[in-house]
Amino acid sequence: MDTMTRQDQLDKALLQSGRNLVTRFFVLIKTAQNYTAGHAAIAPAVEQLLAVIRTMHRMNAEASLQLRGGYLFLGDLRLKPETVGFEAFSFMMNEMKRCFIGGINFFPEVSPTDISGFVQILLRIQSPPSLQTFSELQNLLHAARISHIELEVLTEKTDYAYTDDAARMDSKSRARRIYFQAISAVDDIMSNAAKGKSLQLAKAKRVVQGMVDQLISDPADLLGFTTLKGQEKYTSNHPVNVCILSMLVGLKAGLTKNRCCELGLSAFCHDIGKTALPQGLLDKETDLDQKEWQEMYKHPLLGVKLLLELKQLDNLNARMVAVAFEHHRQHDFSGYPRLPYQKMSLFSKIISMADDYDALTSSRVYRREAKSPDKVIRYMLSKSGKSYDPVLLKLFVAMIGVYPIGTILLLNTKEMAIVVKNKPAAAMLKTPLIKLIASAAGEEIDGEVVDTAELAASGRAILGVIDATTLGMDPAGFLV
Ligand SMILES: [Fe+2]
Ligand SMILES: [Fe+2]
Incomplete structure (x- = not known):
């Protein structure tokens, strides 16, 4: 050096x-x-x-x-x-x-x-x-x-x-604007919940509608923003990321636009019960002890209480309540809260999957070590039928790819690249579009975007995945 x-x-x-x-x-x-x-x-x-x-x-x-x-x-x-x-x-x-x-x-x-x-x-x-x-x-x-x-x-x-004129923005700028509008909407929900005020979901509803439109027209840019994990431990990035990932699965599963919006709002509020937990518990740097975990396990029920205090109990509210309550239950009904009944709503199944993916790829939720996206996908696949509904997990992997956006790859030429986009067809899951980010000499470059299906033509091949977290790299830095 x-x-x-x-x-x-x-x-x-x-x-x-x-x-x-x-x-x-x-x-x-x-x-x-x-x-x-x-x-x-x-x-x-x-x-x-x-x-x-x-x-x-x-x-x-x-x-x-x-x-x-x-x-x-x-x-x-x-x-x-x-x-x-x-x-x-x-x-x-x-x-x-x-x-x-x-x-x-x-x-x-x-x-x-x-x-x-x-x-x-x-x-x-x-x-x-x-x-x-x-x-x-x-x-x-x-x-x-x-x-x-x-x-x-x-x-x-x-x-x-x-300008605020969304129509004149390119897709990435539009995705950026939508992502940060979503952060602000979740900030409002969480601070109102913490103060015991009513949640005022009108703004969040508008934002979620914009997100669905963007996900239908061009999902890659907004999906790229889910690599942003936020700086503090409990930021609004997590609910927003869970919302994006869930709505993509929802669209793939054939939900209508309206149902997808409801799914997104439910994702925004899935951890709302945490606003009723002591700040010291949420901010704790070291591992939680058993007593503290018992406290943490209360957040699904606390979330239910908060959401039930919303004045109108319409369909949407009922779905949000189910998600807040069930999102840590698993497909085989393990997880928490432990309950005698064996049922879980479709929204809860989707959101629990997106929740795990975002939490496992982030070091800031539950204080775990962050894992690279491809490792998380492999781990989740190993839990198919146990923790996750196998059909929904298939849809999730089909949407996110074997090498999800943000995965850093090492090529045989010693160059490094980052996955910037996956192709929609299932047969092309292993051949994402990548962008070269480091030369063979290890210098950071703003390189070209290459289709990995055509890598061989330039004498390149994927050698393996680099764990960005162990190198202290931040994939979001290359994507957003
Ligand atoms: Fe949670
Ligand atoms: Fe969560």
Whole structure:
């Protein structure tokens, strides 16, 4: 490996701090959205952001976030959104656009009071993005005597001309927008559930309808987003991923669009009972002991209670209740809760399968080691007829492929590639489309997309699967 110059090392450290700045800022805004001003939960988030700002100043760098040409920059360094933390990047860019901000500079003198005051002001801004909105923001900062945070106005056309017109977006941009709308819808559901408010499913219903349309027209891009697993332990990525995977199985199983939407909403809410569990249990870093598992086993029943409190008990609600209750039961009726009756709804069967797939490929749900997607598929196939309904599992594998999207492959040429798309026909399950991501010399490349059915023509062959998690790679970085 080449020796890094001092400048390279400095840039690398700065980039890391830049990513931390974005992530910490995102966590702070999210926390402030969920609690009233001055709540004890906000202070630690402020301190964490401040710690990053101080680190940057100690490195003699400016703690200055800039939005230029649709990207976030730390000074002149572009912060890549395609690494872990995409959700935070996307959110921060939208927040800046929403308030017509082109740059945020944190001066060395900035205090916790300045930061929490600034965030409260950001949350108060409701007017549409415009120069007036930016002036309103400046006035509020001035009135609150916050002088150690300096804002720059959005100037670049590419940024403020950002359009909501879905029709003009390419499929990937549309998939990205839908994915993050879904994250926001699940965030709302979970925070309302945690506060004991009614769930307000109207927004989630609209989002799920958009997801079904996208899955019918072009599933690959949205499926690619399921490789995003979120940064914190219990993020909304998990319910959203489970929703995408379940609805794809539902469509393959021939469910109508309306039923698929219901399936998606049920997936959004399958773990809703966890909002009634103590935060300490959900955040625990180490393995749960027996007593803690007994607590965790309660989340299906807690979910039922929460959903039953929804005012109207229509068909949809009944299906959601069944999923919340049954999603940890298995095809052979083992799992939990243990019950004398031997029945499980179709929705529960589909969602429990998608739930396991997302949990097993993610290190953040249930603290397991993440497994590579192909290993998870092989494991699930070994449980066909026991944990999973064999017919539904076949549909699942047919949809996701033997090498699911996000699988990293090693070729005989020593190049590395990532699976970007699977073909719809069952006979072509073993020949996905791959994109070259590393040269034979091990350098990262933005390579071409190759059909593995035609690999032999270029003298290439698949040698095997690389376990991205053991190498510390993040497949989502190449896909979203
Ligand atoms: Fe669960
Ligand atoms: Fe789950």
